[in-house]
Amino acid sequence: MTVLLDVRGVTKRFRGLTAVDNVSLTVTEGEIFAIIGPNGAGKTTLFNMIAGATRPDDGTISFAGAPTLGRTPDALCRAGLARTFQIVRPFPELTVLENASIGAMLRSEDVSDAKRNANSVLERLGLADKRAMKAKSLTLPDRKRLEVARALATRPKLLLLDEVMAGLRPTEVDRIVAVIKAIRAEGVTIVLIEHVMRAVMALAERVHVLHHGATIAEGTPAEIVRHPKVLESYLGTEAVH
Amino acid sequence: MTALRDLIAATPRRALAMLIAFIAVLAIAPAFLDRYLLSVMILVFWFAYVGQAWNIMMGFCGQLSLGHALYVGLGGYVSALLFVKFGISPALGLIPAMLIAMAFGAAIGWLSFRFGIEGVYFALLTIAFAEVTRIGFDNWAFTGGAAGLFIPVRAGAAGEWWNLRGGPLLFYYVCLALMLAAFLICARLRFSKLGYAWLAVREDPEAARALGVDVFRAKMAAILISSAMTAVGGVVYAFYQNNLFPSQTFDISRSIEMILAPIIGGLGTLFGPIVGAFILTPLGQALIALIEHVVGKGVPGANLVFYGLCLMVIIWFAPNGVWPWMKKSLGIREERE
Amino acid sequence: MLFSLYANVLVQGILTGLVYGLMALGLSVIFGVVRVVNFAHGEFAVVAMYAAFVLFAALGLDPFVSLAPIALAFFAIGYALQRTLINPFIARPEHEQFILLVGVAIILVNGTLMVFGPDARHANLPYSFDSWLIGPLIVDKVRVYAAIAAVLVSAALLAFFRFTPTGTAIRACADNLIGAAVVGLDVKKLYALTFGLGLACVGAAGAIMVVLTDATPMIAPAFTLLAFTIVIIGGMGSMTGALVGGLLIGVVEALASILIAPSMKSMVSFALLVAVLAFRPQGLMGRRA
Numbered sequence: 001m002t003v004l005l006d007v008r009g010v011t012k013r014f015r016g017l018t019a020v021d022n023v024s025l026t027v028t029e030g031e032i033f034a035i036i037g038p039n040g041a042g043k044t045t046l047f048n049m050i051a052g053a054t055r056p057d058d059g060t061i062s063f064a065g066a067p068t069l070g071r072t073p074d075a076l077c078r079a080g081l082a083r084t085f086q087i088v089r090p091f092p093e094l095t096v097l098e099n100a101s102i103g104a105m106l107r108s109e110d111v112s113d114a115k116r117n118a119n120s121v122l123e124r125l126g127l128a129d130k131r132a133m134k135a136k137s138l139t140l141p142d143r144k145r146l147e148v149a150r151a152l153a154t155r156p157k158l159l160l161l162d163e164v165m166a167g168l169r170p171t172e173v174d175r176i177v178a179v180i181k182a183i184r185a186e187g188v189t190i191v192l193i194e195h196v197m198r199a200v201m202a203l204a205e206r207v208h209v210l211h212h213g214a215t216i217a218e219g220t221p222a223e224i225v226r227h228p229k230v231l232e233s234y235l236g237t238e239a240v241h
Numbered sequence: 242m243t244a245l246r247d248l249i250a251a252t253p254r255r256a257l258a259m260l261i262a263f264i265a266v267l268a269i270a271p272a273f274l275d276r277y278l279l280s281v282m283i284l285v286f287w288f289a290y291v292g293q294a295w296n297i298m299m300g301f302c303g304q305l306s307l308g309h310a311l312y313v314g315l316g317g318y319v320s321a322l323l324f325v326k327f328g329i330s331p332a333l334g335l336i337p338a339m340l341i342a343m344a345f346g347a348a349i350g351w352l353s354f355r356f357g358i359e360g361v362y363f364a365l366l367t368i369a370f371a372e373v374t375r376i377g378f379d380n381w382a383f384t385g386g387a388a389g390l391f392i393p394v395r396a397g398a399a400g401e402w403w404n405l406r407g408g409p410l411l412f413y414y415v416c417l418a419l420m421l422a423a424f425l426i427c428a429r430l431r432f433s434k435l436g437y438a439w440l441a442v443r444e445d446p447e448a449a450r451a452l453g454v455d456v457f458r459a460k461m462a463a464i465l466i467s468s469a470m471t472a473v474g475g476v477v478y479a480f481y482q483n484n485l486f487p488s489q490t491f492d493i494s495r496s497i498e499m500i501l502a503p504i505i506g507g508l509g510t511l512f513g514p515i516v517g518a519f520i521l522t523p524l525g526q527a528l529i530a531l532i533e534h535v536v537g538k539g540v541p542g543a544n545l546v547f548y549g550l551c552l553m554v555i556i557w558f559a560p561n562g563v564w565p566w567m568k569k570s571l572g573i574r575e576e577r578e
Numbered sequence: 579m580l581f582s583l584y585a586n587v588l589v590q591g592i593l594t595g596l597v598y599g600l601m602a603l604g605l606s607v608i609f610g611v612v613r614v615v616n617f618a619h620g621e622f623a624v625v626a627m628y629a630a631f632v633l634f635a636a637l638g639l640d641p642f643v644s645l646a647p648i649a650l651a652f653f654a655i656g657y658a659l660q661r662t663l664i665n666p667f668i669a670r671p672e673h674e675q676f677i678l679l680v681g682v683a684i685i686l687v688n689g690t691l692m693v694f695g696p697d698a699r700h701a702n703l704p705y706s707f708d709s710w711l712i713g714p715l716i717v718d719k720v721r722v723y724a725a726i727a728a729v730l731v732s733a734a735l736l737a738f739f740r741f742t743p744t745g746t747a748i749r750a751c752a753d754n755l756i757g758a759a760v761v762g763l764d765v766k767k768l769y770a771l772t773f774g775l776g777l778a779c780v781g782a783a784g785a786i787m788v789v790l791t792d793a794t795p796m797i798a799p800a801f802t803l804l805a806f807t808i809v810i811i812g813g814m815g816s817m818t819g820a821l822v823g824g825l826l827i828g829v830v831e832a833l834a835s836i837l838i839a840p841s842m843k844s845m846v847s848f849a850l851l852v853a854v855l856a857f858r859p860q861g862l863m864g865r866r867a
Contacts, residue, residue: 051451077453085451091444093509102441105434106453114434154453305673307680356856360672361615365806366855369848372803380841493799497684504677542691542795549684556677560670 004029010059019045021213032190034204042213043193051083052076080157084147092136103153125149165196279409285522286416292502292514293423294470300509302463303443305364308371310495312342312468316475332403339469346468354460375491389486405480507562516564582714593725595828599821600728602808604779610815611752611772618683620801626784627793634701645785652781653774660773691795698792724786731782807851813864
């Protein structure tokens with residue numbers, strides 16, 4: 001079982017606020033790993049550091065055996081690390097197909113080749129019929145799917161999904177869960193930040209819980225759902241006792 | 242060339258027919274135009290050309306350069322100096338002209354993109370560079386300083402087309418060729434991997450990075466290509482005017498004149514700069530002629546006031562420019578698959 | 579001997595810098611609050627210069643006096659401009675705002691060109707050539723009056739922002755726009771007020787400058803660039819930064835003018851601009867990185 005992502009003792013401070021506090025976790029190839037925690041727990045900051053958008057103040061991160069320090073987000077993407085953004089960032093004036101194609105172009109020299117690949121990714125995410133629409137005219141659920149499609153088009157080894165289920169209806173959640181399972185079946189390792197427990201329970205093999213930037217628990221979904229510290233962080237001390 | 246064939250294949254027949262007819266008309270037009278109208282059309286083609294070059298940086302890649310006159314000036318001065326001092330034909334002098342312009346572009350690009358200078362700050366930097374260069378040339382005796390550089394016009398030289406020595410007819414076709422070449426180059430670039438990278442950078446650089454786009458390289462490519470193309474425009478400009486003054490050539494009002502056509506025509510589109518130039522330049526010249534007729538003499542600044550108003554009207558009501566609006570009216574549907 | 583040369587140059591730089599600072603202050607106020615990049619700043623300054631010139635030529639009004647009505651007029655213009663033209667553009671993409679103001683700049687500069695022609699106009703006051711001798715220093719009276727006027731106007735503006743409820747409200751908008759709206763501040767009106775105040779500064783600065791230097795339409799872009807250089811070096815959004823930046827640039831340009839060459843002085847400013855943009859983009863006193 002090869003370790004694809006190795007985070008050790010990573011800390012990030014913003015002017016006196018410790019956003020991420022000495023967090024360590026490992027993700028093995030082929031697994032679906034979830035990071036959960038109340039809002040402000042530091043999850044997205046952690047993602048930003050893994051993806052190379054922010055530098056950690058302390059600690060190391062290794063992806064596919066090589067340290068990520070000093071590597072730009074685009075270099076990491078070329079190495080196989082793709083991510084989505086919590087607040088979706090489509091290219092508004094470009095069509096859905098063009099959005100996805102730009103992701104696919106990472107792996108193709110030929111533009112029409114990239115477009116073909118993009119088309120098949122869009123089909124998997126159920127966006128094929130909207131391919132000629134400008135991204136800015138998409139609804140939020142479609143934008144989220146486009147975000148995933150675009151990242152997927154880069155043929156990543158590791159896919160970081162940041163709250164892709166937020167704001168979706170249960171049927172939509174189920175659809176994306178199915179897509180994520182299919183992606184994993186093709187060999188893509190997935191780390192997701194999620195609030196929607198329905199998705200976490202359905203997908204994650206292991207869950208890592210953050211609170212105020214620090215790790216408070218790690219285990220299988222069944223384990224952490226009963227973990228007193230986890231309940232405390234979500235529901236407050238009163239609720240647990 | 243396959244790219245060109247693909248492009249032609251992708252264009253709807255009606256549009257293609259219109260395009261060919263348009264080019265044909267322009268090709269035979271000189272037979273019907275007097276010297277004055279020829280000179281107007283030369284300006285139209287020239288502004289369409291440099292507008293295309295500028296559009297690569299701003300329309301495609303989203304980098305606002307307000308100092309593009311720098312490259313016009315460099316292109317003009319380098320080729321003119323090589324011709325006047327060393328007898329080197331502009332057909333050859335073109336190359337060093339482009340290279341020097343690209344060097345400046347690379348410097349500006351490296352400084353800005355390496356240090357994350359973007360948006361308005363980047364625009365100010367481009368203005369500053371043009372200004373500094375203007376002052377530099379003003380004080381440089383080798384280039385003629387503030388008194389200017391003159392390209393001698395010898396009567397016997399007319400007909401030396403490789404030296405760009407000739408009448409309006411020569412420049413009409415040279416500029417027309419430039420305009421068409423720029424269009425083809427931009428079309429090719431727009432639908433290439435680099436072109437898409439540019440669009441991604443324009444829309445959202447962070448998201449582009451997350452998809453593996455090398456933002457720095459894309460921006461540098463944009464400024465290098467844009468500066469090189471603009472320099473060629475400078476070469477033609479120098480040999481058409483036969484004189485260069487730093488205070489005019491590098492002036493910020495020149496930089497601003499250059500960007501009016503692409504903005505009003507349609508930023509980021511292929512036809513925008515051409516449409517913009519075809520609308521603005523003749524109208525501006527007509528206004529100048531009208532004022533001369535009515536007032537009895539030229540009123541400097543009048544046509545620019547008019548351009549300023551056009552700019553404001555367009556940015557207010559149709560910020561995407563005239564061309565997208567025209568497309569709808571002409572029934573050319575967006576077929577971006 | 580050399581000391582007195584440098585001393586004079588330094589003093590001149592400081593005095594000029596204070597006037598530059600006033601002009602830049604207007605820009606800083608506008609950008610710091612309304613977040614609009616007023617590309618037409620220098621152009622407004624030149625219009626003010628011409629206004630002062632016209633009042634001087636036609637009515638014999640000393641620009642130090644006409645400064646007040648001009649500043650008032652510019653306040654009104656700024657207020658109106660913000661409410662009508664600029665406000666709808668606040669939510670629009672940055673480059674569209676910029677281009678709108680480029681349009682305004684084009685119209686202003688070429689409008690003045692149309693009306694006044696390209697020739698230089700200058701207000702030659704009866705005391706324009708008087709100077710005081712203080713030790714080794716030969717100080718022009720007009721420069722001192724100009725500096726004093728600039729300092730007074732700047733101080734008035736700073737006092738307004740510091741001590742009046744409206745001024746505090748405007749600063750609140752700059753700090754936290756949503757918070758300000760939630761608290762019930764009329765943001766639109768405050769924006770218009772701010773733009774008005776910013777242009778009033780420019781108006782005053784222009785009226786002062788016509789005494790010091792020639793007015794031609796062609797210097798407008800140079801003033802715009804100068805104002806931006808000062809504001810960026812001093813720190814975008816910092817009012818004291820604009821004044822400090824103005825002083826700095828004034829001194830730097832004065833020194834460069836004798837150490838290198840008068841025509842090269844702006845090159846040194848640009849070098850500073852580039853250095854600041856690259857290494858300390860928030861400027862000397864800016865608060866936002």
